Structures are given as structure tokens and as C-alpha cells.
Amino acid sequence: MADYDFDLFVIGAGSGGVRASRVAAAHGARVAVAEEYRVGGTCVIRGCVPKKLLVYGAHFAEDLADARRFGWKVPTCDFDWTTLRDNVLAEVKRIEGAYGTTLASNNVETILGRAIVTGPNSVRVGETDYTAAKILIATGATPDVPAIPGAELGITSNEVFDLPSLPKRILIAGAGYIANEFAGIFQQFGAHVTLVNRTDVILRQYERQIVERLLAISMAKGIEFKFNTTMEKIERLESGALKVVFAGGAEPVETDMVLFATGRRPNTKGLGLEAAGIQLDDHGAIPVDADSKTVADSVYAVGDVTNRVQLTPVAIREGHAFADSVFGNKPWRVDYGCIPSAVFSHPPLAGVGLTEEQARLSLGSCKTYTADFRAMKNVLAGRNERALYKMVVHPETDVVLGIHMIGPDSPEILQAAAVAVKAKLTKQQFDETVALHPSMAEELVLMR
Template sequence: MSDYDYDLFVIGAGSGGVRAARISAAHGAKVAVAEEYRVGGTCVIRGCVPKKLLVYGAHFAEDLKDARRFGWDVPECGFNWKTLRDNVLADVDRLNGIYQQTLDTNSVTTFHERATIAGPHEIALASGEKVTARYILVATGAWPMVPDIEGAEHGITSNEVFHIDEMPKRVVIAGGGYIANEFAGIFHEFGAHVTIVNRSDTILRGYDTQIRDRLLQISMVKGINFRFNAPFEKIEKNEDGTLCVRIKGGDPIACDLLLFATGRQPNSKGLGLENAGVELDDQGAIKVDEFSKTSCESVYAVGDVTNRVQLTPVAIREGHAFADTVFGNNPRKVDYTNIPSAVFSHPPIGAVGMTEAEARNKLGTVKVYTSDFRAMKNVLANRNERALYKMIVDAATDKVVGLHMIGPDAPEILQAAAVAVKAGLTKQDFDDTVALHPSMAEELVLLK
């Protein structure tokens, strides 16, 4: 008989926590998980899944216009926000049920309440019950940051944006990262006047300069406004419910909705981590080693709460590797090199590997190949929007070390191309591959 109630207790039933719980149970561990909100976590409940459904919905605005150029007699179409919102939330409910079913099928006990750490092997539940576990895994994710400014309570974050009652006519989005640019595209296509307010002069920091400049150019042509080097001063709410956003050194902006997309912070507060001697960094992230172990031998952490790479597939891999390491007698680490990423903006971005600047700093001599073109569909639709594909090659080895794309379906194309970059293929390997014509993806094997 075990000295503990469970072999593993997982705090947080998001993507990483559920994967860790399921695989650990499959290895024979007795597992429990606690989730204070809904099983599925940020990605499924209030993140990438419902957001991508909104992106699909927003694309119809352009597709319906373009269809007329392709011979379709499309009448003027109205948009009903509540229909889309409710359908998206219904799909979230469906996925929530599937995640819960996964836990149940694998005999994982679920506590639908908040759990905190009372000691290296002890968990305190909100109901007052205390349980013990040989190992504790923290997988509580991250939480949207809200700037400390007067009137910030009048804004919302990506947590609440999926539940708004009406589609606003004027939207101000604070931030310049992927969440800001994705929702800028969504709200714009739904007919709102959108202004992005960024405290720096750069959007999408970390992405290749040419690619993010292209998105900025296209966004401005579409009618999305940008305010750079514009820190917030305060937010005022008018009697009619509208907002006045005051910017330091700039004109105020009137809007109906203010969305804070100013980053996400590890969700580590109030978990009782100090009761097990778990160390945090200065950003509040849980410090872990290469096997996701914290400073406490019995406590591990995976996903965004560790602030390594804040991506759902990474959290899933970390959770799986943890389970194999601790319960599967197969120590595994996660390889963080060449992780593909996407921005589901309008148009979307896909990227893997080093940017041109990173490659030049690290490798010295590089070769850069680009293709700047209009997709066939855009040509016939009389849409001037241009795609840009960019390949970064190590001049010494001919190895492709980076791919960066902006254009229709860029993330879908990039996923397959990322395999080639991860495998260390060369520019010649791309050149030797026969083009699939006519397609946008063929540009990757025709780069000059």
C-alpha cells in the first residue's frame, strides 16, 4: 500500500496537466487533478481554439466580397455577433466535455475546485479536504496582465472577449503582440474601427522584421490604426458607457471597448508554493530543471507557469515527458529548438527557426532568399495584398535555419515546412523537390 493518497496530484487541468495526468495513469500511477474553472485550460476554454473559430468567422467578410469576382451572386450580407459567439461557446462546451471524458476514461480523479500546496506531499482543497501525493505537478498556466493605470477596470482581457454582448463599433487594443494583432484583424473584419495602442514602436517582437513590417503595412491599408510609443495615462468611463482612453503625449481615443493584450504572466500566485520551498524567478515563473523538476524534489511544473515557451503544444510535450520520466522509467527532455509558431492575423504569419537578425548574429554569414508575390486568388479577386516568404540559410553549410511567411494559409504551409527545418535539410534539398503547381507552397522550392 502506498503511503500517499495518490501517486500524482496535478494542479490545473489545461493541455499540459491533462496530458501529464493521462500518460501517468497509463503508466499505472494513481492520479488526481484539480481544476477550479473548467477542464481544458486556456487554449480550449479561452484561448487558441475559440480565437481560431473567430478568425474563421472573420475571414468570411473578405471571402464573401471576393466571391463576386469568381462569379457568385452574393447579396449584401449582415453579420450577427451573438450567433457566432454562442456557436463558438457551444463548441467550447463540447471540448470541455471531451477533456473531462479523457480524464474519466483513464481513471483520473477530478476535483472541480481550487487546490493549493500545503507541503511537499500535501494538497489543500477549497472544500477543506487535504490529500497527499508522492508527486505534485503544477500546470496552472498563465494569466493576462492588466497595466496598473487609473481606470484599468473598464477594460477587458482575452479571458472576457469571447463573452461580450454586442459587437463594438470602436475598439482600442493595448499591446503589440500576437493576441493584439489577431483580435485587431477579427474586430476589423466584423466592422469595428480598430486602434492598436503600443507603448513601444514595434509589433510582434521576436518575429522577423520584414514579416512584421509587411503585416503592419497590410493592416494599415485595411484601415487599422496604430499608435506607437504611446503609454496609457488613464481610462475614463462616460455616462453613456463609452470610454475615453488617454495617452501620454497624444490625443485621447474614444471607444466602446478596450482590450488589454499586454502579455501574460505565470499563474503562480496563491498556490502555496512556498510551503514546499518551490522557487520562483523575478517574473513569478516556477524555476524548473530540464526534466521540469522544481527546487522541491517532489514538485514538478510544466506549461506557461514555467514561462519557458508559452505555447500549447509545448505544454503538452512537457506534460508527456514528465509522465514518461517519473512514471514510465524513460527519462525524457523536451527539445526547444526550431519550434514553429503562428500569428492568426489577417493575413496570418508562420515562422520556424532563426530570424535573419538572429542568424547573422549567431552564424555570421547567411544567405537570404525571398519571394514577394500575390496569391492567385488575390489576383482574380482584385485584392492587392501580397504574400512574403523568406528563407534563411547558413552560408557555410547550406542548411536552412529559418523560414518566415505571411500570406493566405501560411501556418498550414509552415507546419509541413517546419519538419524540413527541424530535420536540418539544406537549400539544395528544397531546390531538388519538384514544385506542386499551382500552389502558394511551391514558392518554398522555387526561391532564388
């Protein structure tokens, strides 16, 4: 490897790229990472981290109202978007600096600029050429915007954190986790939210009963859903508002802002991968094997750019596995079989393992157990919102195949429950566990 400038050149300093860089360097490799925007990637800069902070901020709308039922004399409170926005952006900048410090402390050279692959062992950043024994592509994904007239009048999750002011009306196109999370955020901030989807299904990969509960709660809070509706064009009115026109003669909607949350596509455009003999798949993703290696023996790819599982913790594991396997003489592969995930909606939902539908399709049958209840806090607050937990169990072995839930703190509870599912514990073992009372989590061991 001494014949090259670096042992490893990473393109993209997001979660997967940073982890791979740090671990490879710890194994003794000479590592460089190129980043064209900001160190930290989508999750840190304009994704899950700032979004979760907005979720926290939005929750205070209900928390302040509930506090009065608990005896606190809370006056009428006004919300200042610019304060939250600026504090969130400041925290993002702090974390970005921490990522940069981590790379530097691990002797990873950070090169700011857009990198292009020029061959199986070469990369160009600006006017400078570099060579490397191994190249890792970790450029993530980018919002996918529909090709309709007026699409440029809308925004994506990339721009939503920098808004100068909050809209009074917002139309969100999409039905995945990004759409439902921002629907909850903007609704709590006082905007009228309209969510538009091409089909009548939201959050397709999650347990249906849980999703239906979220839909009912969201509608009760005033979020408007337009199903089986396709956007045809967006027009700017003289008033400054936007007019969204739909196909099929559906009534147009006037709104102040359109947010596209219509999926994310691998960020591979203009990377020069053809110079290394790499052809993209039909989704624009980089095909890789179980070790994250492309058809070029010297080029690897991890994270959203491969379109395997678009989750930050998965990208981190893929980057770690790559570095250990290639530079640490400790080969291992990522297990994609039991990945927990959450939607930070209002209320949040989370799940791990098989849904009931998936279990029935693969096994023919399954057992299910549910707990449908009002959290103690909601009861005293006079809030009718109900939590729902569901357990999917193997019909013969009694092994818990999946756990799904919606309600306060569901993601926090689900993380621990995911360990049990991963360990293939049985329903009997859940039943034999003493409940922690009073808690919402105790419902996991009380389902009969």
C-alpha cells in the first residue's frame, strides 16, 4: 500500500464514512476523507439530529397544556420559532465540530471539496489527484423530488431547518417517516397540516394496527390526509401563497409551503463510478456484496448510497465492519435480520422484527398479543390518546418474532425490547418477568 498516497480514501464524511475512517485509522491505515458540504453528513447536519430536537421542541405544546392539570399555573405561552431554530443550528454546529475533532484525533486527513472517482485506485478533489489502495463510497442519499411543474417552489428536509419563519399552512407530500414526523412537528407549532399521498397507505413497513392508531390520533389532532391523490403542479399566486393542483380533478389546495417528503435516492450522480467499472442499479444505488465490496476489488460502499437499509446505525455498522474486515484482520458482516426503527411522530411509534402480516406470509400463522391502554400521565391530563403495544409470536416455538408499539417514549422502550427479540426470547420468558410498576413498559410483560 506504500505505493499509494493513502491506504483508504473515503468519499463522504457522514456517519458511515466517519466510522469507517476512524476505525481504519485505528488499525494503522493512512486515511483521508473528502466531504463537499459539512462533516457529519445528513443525520447530523440536516436529518435525524436536528429533526429530533424539533420534535422535543414541538412536544412542549402538549406538555405545557398538560402541566395545568398537574397543578402548574402555566400562563399563555407564545412560541418563537427563531429561538428554537437558532439553538438547534448551534447544536448542529457543535456536533459537526466534534466529528471533525474525532477525525483529527485519529489522524484522519479531512479534505473539503467534492471528490470524483477517476479510476479503481484514484480520486480527484478539485484540481488535486489522490491515489489510494482502497476507496470507500459513503455519500448517503438525497431527497427525491417529483418532476412536476412548479416543484422548485417547494422545499425538502434539507431546507426545513433554516426557515426564516413558520408557515401557517403547510402541505406535505409523502407518507413515510419524514412526512409523518414533520406533520406532527408543524401541527404542534400551530400550522394547519395537509398530508398528500399517492396511495391510501402510510408507513408501509410498519405494523398495520400501530399505523392505524397513529392515523386516527393524527386526524383527531387536526392533520388532514388526502389519500389516492397525485400532485400535478404547483403555482405561485399573487398573494404569495402556493396553489397545489392535483390530477383527476381533485379540489386544489392553497397553502403557504410545500414540503416534499417523497423518498430519498442514493447520492451517486456525477461520482465518476464508471471510471472504476461500476454500474448503478435501477434505483441509482451502488451494488455491493455482503462485505460492501463493489465489482471493483478496490472500491467499497456503505450506507444509504447502497440502498440496503437507509438508517444511520446501519451505515455506522457497515462502515465499522468494512474497516475491521479490510484493515483490522477481524472480518465480520452486518446482520440485517432484526433492526429496530422508530417514527418520531406525535405520539411516536417503533417496531422491531416481523409484523403480523410478515409472520403470516412466511409462517402461515402466528400468535398475537396486544395491550391497549391510556398512559397514566394522559389520564390525569385529560388526554384521551391511547397507547397500543403488539407482540407477534411464533405459533409453535413461542419465540417472540416482533414487538411494535405506539405511545409516549415508545422508541426508548423498544430499544430494550429489541434485545429480547434479537436474543429470540419466548413469550413465556416475557410472562415470567416481574413487571416494573407503575410504568408503560410493564405492559410488555403483562400481555395475555
